[in-house]
Amino acid sequence: MNKFSLADVNLWYNDFQALKNITMDIPANMITAFIGPSGCGKSTLIKSLNRMNDLVEGCKITGNIMLDGEIIYGNIDVNLLRKRVGMVFQKPNPFPMTIYDNIAYGPRTHGIKSKFKLNEIVEKSLRDAAIWDETKDRLKKSALSLSGGQQQRLCIARALSVQPDVLLMDEPTSALDPISTSKIEELVIKLKKDYTIVIVTHNMQQAARISDNTGFFLLGELIEYGGTGQIFSVPGEKRTEDYITGRFG
Amino acid sequence: MKIAGLFKMKRRKPLDFVLFALTWICIGLTVSVLALVVGYVLINGVMYIRPSLFAFQYTVENQSLFPALVGTLMIVAMALTLSVPIGVFSAIYLVEYAKRGSRFVRIVRVTTETLAGIPSIVYGLFGFIFFGVVLGWGLSLMSGAFTVSIMILPLIMRTTEESLKAVPDAFREGSFGLGAGKLRTVGRIVLPAAMPGILAGVILAIGRIIGETAAIIFTLGNVARMPNNLFDTGRTLSAHMYALANEGTHPGEAHATAAVLLIVVILINALSSRIARLIKAS
Ligand SMILES: Nc1ncnc2c1ncn2[C@@H]1O[C@H](COP(=O)(O)OP(=O)(O)O)[C@@H](O)[C@H]1O
Ligand SMILES: [Mg+2]
Numbered sequence: 294m295n296k297f298s299l300a301d302v303n304l305w306y307n308d309f310q311a312l313k314n315i316t317m318d319i320p321a322n323m324i325t326a327f328i329g330p331s332g333c334g335k336s337t338l339i340k341s342l343n344r345m346n347d348l349v350e351g352c353k354i355t356g357n358i359m360l361d362g363e364i365i366y367g368n369i370d371v372n373l374l375r376k377r378v379g380m381v382f383q384k385p386n387p388f389p390m391t392i393y394d395n396i397a398y399g400p401r402t403h404g405i406k407s408k409f410k411l412n413e414i415v416e417k418s419l420r421d422a423a424i425w426d427e428t429k430d431r432l433k434k435s436a437l438s439l440s441g442g443q444q445q446r447l448c449i450a451r452a453l454s455v456q457p458d459v460l461l462m463d464e465p466t467s468a469l470d471p472i473s474t475s476k477i478e479e480l481v482i483k484l485k486k487d488y489t490i491v492i493v494t495h496n497m498q499q500a501a502r503i504s505d506n507t508g509f510f511l512l513g514e515l516i517e518y519g520g521t522g523q524i525f526s527v528p529g530e531k532r533t534e535d536y537i538t539g540r541f542g
Numbered sequence: 543m544k545i546a547g548l549f550k551m552k553r554r555k556p557l558d559f560v561l562f563a564l565t566w567i568c569i570g571l572t573v574s575v576l577a578l579v580v581g582y583v584l585i586n587g588v589m590y591i592r593p594s595l596f597a598f599q600y601t602v603e604n605q606s607l608f609p610a611l612v613g614t615l616m617i618v619a620m621a622l623t624l625s626v627p628i629g630v631f632s633a634i635y636l637v638e639y640a641k642r643g644s645r646f647v648r649i650v651r652v653t654t655e656t657l658a659g660i661p662s663i664v665y666g667l668f669g670f671i672f673f674g675v676v677l678g679w680g681l682s683l684m685s686g687a688f689t690v691s692i693m694i695l696p697l698i699m700r701t702t703e704e705s706l707k708a709v710p711d712a713f714r715e716g717s718f719g720l721g722a723g724k725l726r727t728v729g730r731i732v733l734p735a736a737m738p739g740i741l742a743g744v745i746l747a748i749g750r751i752i753g754e755t756a757a758i759i760f761t762l763g764n765v766a767r768m769p770n771n772l773f774d775t776g777r778t779l780s781a782h783m784y785a786l787a788n789e790g791t792h793p794g795e796a797h798a799t800a801a802v803l804l805i806v807v808i809l810i811n812a813l814s815s816r817i818a819r820l821i822k823a824s
Contacts, residue, residue, distance in 0.1 A: 348718060350641065376721035386712035389735055398730070399720040448716070455720055 296321040296459060296489040297342060302356035304337060306349065311337045313513045315356070324481065324490045326500040326521065329510035330536065335493040338510070339461050342491065343378035344371050376403060378459040379452035384468050385444035387436035387451070392428050395436045395447060399455040414454055422450035423480050442473025449480065460484065462492040466499065478503050497537055501525050509533045580804065587801025590794040600766040605795040607802060609768045610782035613683070614806070616769070617762065617778055618751050620687035621694060626744060629698030637706040638728050658696035665693045666760030674761060681775040686762030690754060694747040701746065705739025706732060741818040748810055752803070755780045779803045
């Protein structure tokens with residue numbers, strides 16, 4: 294089953310074309326990795342999946358992106374789209390409030406007021422993001438008191454709090470130490486059972502370790518897309534092979 | 543730093559030591575100038591503070607500063623009520639809603655910067671003519687408050703703008719990414735994060751109002767009595783001091799008034815930073 298279907302997606306920042314004719318399907322309940330050198334458009338593409346690009350002035354997009362068969366750049370409620378398609382950013386960005394309020398912010402946004410319900414959601418989200426044990430005694434403490442790796446898992450919990458279908462992760466471990474990174478990788482693999490995950494990564498080993506499918510991008514184009522095992526063992530394109538073996542990028 | 547450490551540093555890195563010493567000399571100078579002013583005002587003033595200085599009615603004998611104190615607090619409260627909402631909301635519009643770097647934003651910015659640079663006496667003249675004469679409010683709390691509120695508006699707007707801009711975009715992205723709309727993002731995430739900076743601007747504004755004389759004397763007047771209503775004249779502590787110092791017949795009371803003015807400013811600052819801390823904590 295495909296979660297996203299992209300057809301002929303082109304995207305411009307003013308006059309600069311950042312994405313060129315991207316056509317790809319992203320399957321549900323799998324981990325899809327985007328790899329490629331800096332500036333090739335990975336973040337741009339992942340942000341167009343929940344329309345975070347709408348916030349960028351001068352950004353124009355053509356083509357078709359469908360989520361569960363529904364066109365997302367049409368007449369839909371963007372806020373509901375972003376509720377369904379959650380996002381985790383490169384740098385952990387917890388809000389400057391308590392751990393509890395960080396998680397409760399999303400559900401409250403979507404109208405949940407009951408204290409009991411909120412407590413339940415906060416605990417479940419923190420458990421699902423494997424950070425409950427570290428935070429359960431300090432829910433009323435500022436989220437900024439957590440370490441970088443904990444903050445990132447808190448941000449994952451925050452994204453899970455609104456019960457999304459999809460989790461977009463833009464280089465979620467690039468600002469973290471190796472131990473925090475492996476914790477997040479384990480977590481991502483666990484989450485794939487319930488969520489569709491799209492992850493941008495700079496780290497070849499990471500893509501190879503955790504993803505089911507990998508797309509390789511270069512200068513705004515999707516050069517090659519397929520099963521991760523195949524891309525990493527028998528890449529169909531010379532340029533993919535050069536990148537994976539570290540000859541550029 | 544321990545003295546021994548200082549000597550070690552002196553031996554190893556002479557330039558470091560010179561810079562270090564220079565910093566401390568500058569800090570010392572700043573603090574001692576401040577201490578000198580505060581000390582001078584308090585030492586000369588406190589001994590003249592008597593209960594009669596706080597009599598409800600001003601008379602030539604008691605030289606009461608109470609009407610001026612009330613006038614000061616009224617002007618501060620009225621001016622803030624007018625300019626804080628307008629200034630804060632304008633800044634929110636400019637930073638969060640208007641297209642960044644658009645012509646309109648640039649024009650508004652240049653205008654506020656120009657307004658901020660105008661000497662207060664010009665505001666006084668304008669207020670006197672517009673509020674006093676054209677609108678017929680005369681010399682009154684209303685004319686005074688409206689005039690100083692225009693005067694502090696650019697300050698409030700600028701500080702609010704700066705503190706909103708200092709809120710990292712990552713917070714906004716985090717909020718939008720959860721499906722929150724603009725209003726909720728601004729109201730629940732951006733504004734609370736910017737609040738300490740906004741309050742610092744308000745404190746600066748209060749300081750400007752309290753210290754103002756020229757614009758106040760032109761619009762509120764400088765009559766030493768309790769205002770009966772918002773369209774009545776009165777005076778503020780600074781204007782009161784100006785009058786006392788000018789007359790020169792009551793130097794003791796003038797000093798006492800200066801001490802009280804200083805204490806009021808310190809109290810208001812302490813109160814505001816307390817409020818800032820409370821807001822931050824909640
Ligand atoms: N807001 C923007 N305005 C203009 N150009 C942008 C903007 N964001 C990204 N770009 C450009 O688009 C290209 C792709 O950027 P990005 O998607 O961030 O790449 P990646 O995430 O693969 O490193 C880059 O050349 C970048 O300079
Ligand atoms: Mg990127």
